[in-house]
Amino acid sequence: MGTTAIAMPKLGMTMEEGTVVEWPVALGQHVEKGQIVLVIESEKNEAEIEATAAGFLRHVYVDPGEVVPCKTLLAALTDAVDEPFDAETFATEHRARYGPEPAAAEPAPATPAASAGPAVAAPSPARRPVAPAARALARKLGLDLDAIRGTGPHGRVVRQDVEAHVAARERLVEVEPGVGLEVLREGEGEPVLFLPGFGSDVSSFAMQIHSLRPTHTCIGLNPRGVGGSDAPEADVYAVERAADDAAAICDTPTHIVGASLGAATALELALRHPERVRSLTLITPFLVRSARLRAVTEAWARLAAEASPEAVASFLLPWLFSETYLADDTARERTLRGLAPAVARVPAATLERTRAGLEAWSGRRSPDDLGELRAPALILIGAQDLLTPDGESVGAALPHAHTIVISGAGHGLAIEEGDTVTRAIREHLASVR
Amino acid sequence: MTDRKLSVAAAINEALHIAMQTDPDVILLGEDVAGGGARDGDDVDEMGGVLGVTKGLVKAFPDRVLDTPISEMGIIGTAVGAAATGLRPVAELMFMDFLGTCLDPLLNQAAKLRYMFGGKARVPLTVRTVSGAGMQAAAQHSQSLYWITTGIPGLKTVIPSNPADAKGLLLSAIRDDNPVIFCEPKTVLYASGPVPEGDYEVPFGKAKIVREGSDVSLIAFGATVRVALQAAERLAADGTSAEVLDLRSLQPLDEEAILTTLAKTGSVVIVDEATPRCGIASDVAALCVDQGFDHLNTPVKRVTAPHCPVPFAKVLEDAYMPSAERVIAAVAELS
Structure with a gap:
C-alpha cells in the first residue's frame, strides 16, 4: 500500500509554471509505470508525463486549463484502488516536503476541502509569510513573489531571498562597461550557446535546452533589450555588436545554435571570432531579408508599441507556423498562450533597434564571405517558411554544411518541430566530436 | 582632543560648573545637593547629593546651591516657579521613582505654561534625576520612568549613555528655554570615558x-x-x-x-x-x-x-x- 504523487515538473531552466492540458487516464483507472498519465504545457511546449510508479489514479487536484507553479501537487496514485487515502492530508504533507509554498496572495478555496470529487480540493491556504522588505523589493523589481523560495523562519520570504532569486535568474554578464546581458546556464558538458531570433528570448529554445542539458552546458543569451538584459540607448542594435556580445560570453570554443536573426548573429560570430566557434547550427538562416520579413518585423514593432502582448502573439502566429501546425487547435492555442509572455519580455524599443540592426546587416554578407568559414555547420530549414525562404543558399555557401529541410514546417522550427530540431542538433554535436 | 577620562558623575559635575560660571541665573536645588557644605565656618567636605554628583559646587557658588526640605513637591514646585520668573534652575529629583509626588508641577505647570501663555512664558528648567535598576535599590528606587515624561507634550527628556554625552546634553538642557528631564541611569553614572575639555553642547534630537x-x-x-x-x-x-x-x-x-x-x-x-x-x-x-x-x-x-x-x-x-x-x-x- 502506498501513494505516489504526480507534481508539475520543471522541464526547463526558464520554466516556473505549467498548465495541465489533459488527464488521459480516467479517475480510478489503473496506470502502469511509464504510461502517459498527464499532458502539460509550458511556454509553448507540450509534454507528456509518464507515471513514475504503477497505481490507480486516485485523486486529481488540478483540472485541465489551470496554471500552477512547478512542484505543485497535481494528482495522487494509490497502489490499491480502495486503500484509505485522505486527499487533503496527502496534499499538505506533499507541500511541506516538496513545496511549492502556497502563494501569499492565494485566496481561500471557494469549495470546502471536504467536498468529494476531483473538482476542487485546493491545498490548504496557509498564508505564506513575506517580509515587508521582500515584498517591497519584489514589487520594485516587478518580480512574482510566488516564484521565490522563502528561507526565513516559517518559510518567510526575506529580502535576501529576493536578492538571491534575482542573482540566480538574472546572471547578468557584462559584455561592455555598463551593459549586462542575461545569461542562463544549465547542465554540464561541452558548451552550447543558444541565440534566439528577432523579438524572442531563450525560452524559444526551452525544448532543446531541456533535452541537451544532461550532456551539455547549455548557455542561453538574451540579447540587448530582451528579458532581463540591459537595453542601452541606441538607434541600432547591430548584428555585428550582437555577435561581439556572444563572443564575450564564450571563453572556449563553443557550439553555436542560432535561429533566424540568431542565425545571422551566429554567422557573424563565426566570421568575426572564428576561434570561439566549434560548430554552427543555423535554424532558418538568411543573408538577405525578404520583403515579407521586413514587413512582418515592421508590423511587429508597431503592434508591440500599441497593442497587448496577446494581440502581438496572435498576429505572429500565422507568420511563424505552418498550415499543419495551425490546423491543430490545441497546438495553436497552447502556442498562443506561451508566446504572449515571451513577447512581453521584448519591448517595442528593442524591436525597433533590433529591426534597424537587421536591416543594416541584410545583404552585407555575401555567399563568398561564408566560404571562409571552417566550422562544421548544420542548416535547418522549414519547407513552408514564409519569412526566410533563402535558407538553402546559406547552406550552399558554407563549405562544411549539412542541410536538413523539414517538410511542412514553418519559420518557428524550434517550437513547431522541437523534437526533430533537438535530434538533429544532438547528432550534429556528436559528429563534431 | 583630549584623552582625559571622567565618570558620568564627574562629567555632570563639570557641566554644572560650566553652566553656573557662564550664566549667573543658573541655580541648583535639591535634597543634599549642598549637603551642609555651605554652613558658615564649617569646612566639612559636603556630600553633594545622595550619589555625590554635585560635590564641590557649593564651595564655588555658595549662594546658588540650595539644600531643600525632603519634599519633591516643594523642590519641583519651587523650581518651576523660579524658572517661570527668570532663573534657570537645575533641580535634582534624587530618584526618578519620586516623580509621582511631584508630577503636577511638571505635567500641568512646567509643560503647559509656554503653550497656554501663547509663547510669552518660558520655563528654562532642568530636572536631573537618577533612573534605572542595577544598584539593588529595590522597587521604589530603581524604576525607569522616562516613558512618562517622554509622553507629556511640553517636556523634553534626554538620557546619556556616556560621560561626553552627559556633559554636552546637560549643558544643552540647562540652556534650553523649555523644561527638560535629564536622566542619569544608575549603571552608567560611574562608567568612565573620554570627556572633551571646555564648554560644548550635544544637540537634542540627534541619535x-x-x-x-x-x-x-x-x-x-x-x-x-x-x-x-x-x-x-x-x-x-x-x-x-x-x-x-x-x-x-x-x-x-x-x-x-x-x-x-x-x-x-x-x-x-x-x-x-x-x-x-x-x-x-x-x-x-x-x-x-x-x-x-x-x-x-x-x-x-x-x-x-x-x-x-x-x-x-x-x-x-x-x-x-x-x-x-x-x-x-x-x-x-x-x-
Missing part, C-alpha cells in the same frame, strides 16, 4: 551611531547602550554585523536616524531598560512599522524589563534587566 553594522540594528539608550555594544561584539564573533544606535534624546526623538538604520539593515531590536507597556521600545517599534514598513526584513523585536516591579534580590534584578544574552537571543529569533 548617534556608536557601532556600524549591516545585518541588524540594535537601538538603545542610557544603560542599554553598553548592553547592546556587548551583544554586538559577541554577535560579530558569530558573523552577524550589528549596528548600535544610541538615541540619547527620547523627546525630541531622532526618527530619521532610526529609519535610516532600519533601511540599512532591515532588522531592528530595541533595547530598553524600562517595562514594556506603553514604553519607548514600543514607541520606536511603532515608528519602524508605520514609517519604515517597506524596509522591514524581519519582525521588530523589543528587549525590555518584564511588566513587573524591579526586584531587590541581586539574582532577580540581574534577570530583570536587559542583558547581552537576551539581545543575542532576540537577534537569533530573526533568522
Whole structure:
C-alpha cells in the first residue's frame, strides 16, 4: 500500500509554471509505470508525463486549463484502488516536503476541502509569510513573489531571498562597461550557446535546452533589450555588436545554435571570432531579408508599441507556423498562450533597434564571405517558411554544411518541430566530436 | 582632543560648573545637593547629593546651591516657579521613582505654561534625576520612568549613555528655554570615558551611531547602550554585523536616524531598560512599522524589563534587566 504523487515538473531552466492540458487516464483507472498519465504545457511546449510508479489514479487536484507553479501537487496514485487515502492530508504533507509554498496572495478555496470529487480540493491556504522588505523589493523589481523560495523562519520570504532569486535568474554578464546581458546556464558538458531570433528570448529554445542539458552546458543569451538584459540607448542594435556580445560570453570554443536573426548573429560570430566557434547550427538562416520579413518585423514593432502582448502573439502566429501546425487547435492555442509572455519580455524599443540592426546587416554578407568559414555547420530549414525562404543558399555557401529541410514546417522550427530540431542538433554535436 | 577620562558623575559635575560660571541665573536645588557644605565656618567636605554628583559646587557658588526640605513637591514646585520668573534652575529629583509626588508641577505647570501663555512664558528648567535598576535599590528606587515624561507634550527628556554625552546634553538642557528631564541611569553614572575639555553642547534630537553594522540594528539608550555594544561584539564573533544606535534624546526623538538604520539593515531590536507597556521600545517599534514598513526584513523585536516591579534580590534584578544574552537571543529569533 502506498501513494505516489504526480507534481508539475520543471522541464526547463526558464520554466516556473505549467498548465495541465489533459488527464488521459480516467479517475480510478489503473496506470502502469511509464504510461502517459498527464499532458502539460509550458511556454509553448507540450509534454507528456509518464507515471513514475504503477497505481490507480486516485485523486486529481488540478483540472485541465489551470496554471500552477512547478512542484505543485497535481494528482495522487494509490497502489490499491480502495486503500484509505485522505486527499487533503496527502496534499499538505506533499507541500511541506516538496513545496511549492502556497502563494501569499492565494485566496481561500471557494469549495470546502471536504467536498468529494476531483473538482476542487485546493491545498490548504496557509498564508505564506513575506517580509515587508521582500515584498517591497519584489514589487520594485516587478518580480512574482510566488516564484521565490522563502528561507526565513516559517518559510518567510526575506529580502535576501529576493536578492538571491534575482542573482540566480538574472546572471547578468557584462559584455561592455555598463551593459549586462542575461545569461542562463544549465547542465554540464561541452558548451552550447543558444541565440534566439528577432523579438524572442531563450525560452524559444526551452525544448532543446531541456533535452541537451544532461550532456551539455547549455548557455542561453538574451540579447540587448530582451528579458532581463540591459537595453542601452541606441538607434541600432547591430548584428555585428550582437555577435561581439556572444563572443564575450564564450571563453572556449563553443557550439553555436542560432535561429533566424540568431542565425545571422551566429554567422557573424563565426566570421568575426572564428576561434570561439566549434560548430554552427543555423535554424532558418538568411543573408538577405525578404520583403515579407521586413514587413512582418515592421508590423511587429508597431503592434508591440500599441497593442497587448496577446494581440502581438496572435498576429505572429500565422507568420511563424505552418498550415499543419495551425490546423491543430490545441497546438495553436497552447502556442498562443506561451508566446504572449515571451513577447512581453521584448519591448517595442528593442524591436525597433533590433529591426534597424537587421536591416543594416541584410545583404552585407555575401555567399563568398561564408566560404571562409571552417566550422562544421548544420542548416535547418522549414519547407513552408514564409519569412526566410533563402535558407538553402546559406547552406550552399558554407563549405562544411549539412542541410536538413523539414517538410511542412514553418519559420518557428524550434517550437513547431522541437523534437526533430533537438535530434538533429544532438547528432550534429556528436559528429563534431 | 583630549584623552582625559571622567565618570558620568564627574562629567555632570563639570557641566554644572560650566553652566553656573557662564550664566549667573543658573541655580541648583535639591535634597543634599549642598549637603551642609555651605554652613558658615564649617569646612566639612559636603556630600553633594545622595550619589555625590554635585560635590564641590557649593564651595564655588555658595549662594546658588540650595539644600531643600525632603519634599519633591516643594523642590519641583519651587523650581518651576523660579524658572517661570527668570532663573534657570537645575533641580535634582534624587530618584526618578519620586516623580509621582511631584508630577503636577511638571505635567500641568512646567509643560503647559509656554503653550497656554501663547509663547510669552518660558520655563528654562532642568530636572536631573537618577533612573534605572542595577544598584539593588529595590522597587521604589530603581524604576525607569522616562516613558512618562517622554509622553507629556511640553517636556523634553534626554538620557546619556556616556560621560561626553552627559556633559554636552546637560549643558544643552540647562540652556534650553523649555523644561527638560535629564536622566542619569544608575549603571552608567560611574562608567568612565573620554570627556572633551571646555564648554560644548550635544544637540537634542540627534541619535548617534556608536557601532556600524549591516545585518541588524540594535537601538538603545542610557544603560542599554553598553548592553547592546556587548551583544554586538559577541554577535560579530558569530558573523552577524550589528549596528548600535544610541538615541540619547527620547523627546525630541531622532526618527530619521532610526529609519535610516532600519533601511540599512532591515532588522531592528530595541533595547530598553524600562517595562514594556506603553514604553519607548514600543514607541520606536511603532515608528519602524508605520514609517519604515517597506524596509522591514524581519519582525521588530523589543528587549525590555518584564511588566513587573524591579526586584531587590541581586539574582532577580540581574534577570530583570536587559542583558547581552537576551539581545543575542532576540537577534537569533530573526533568522
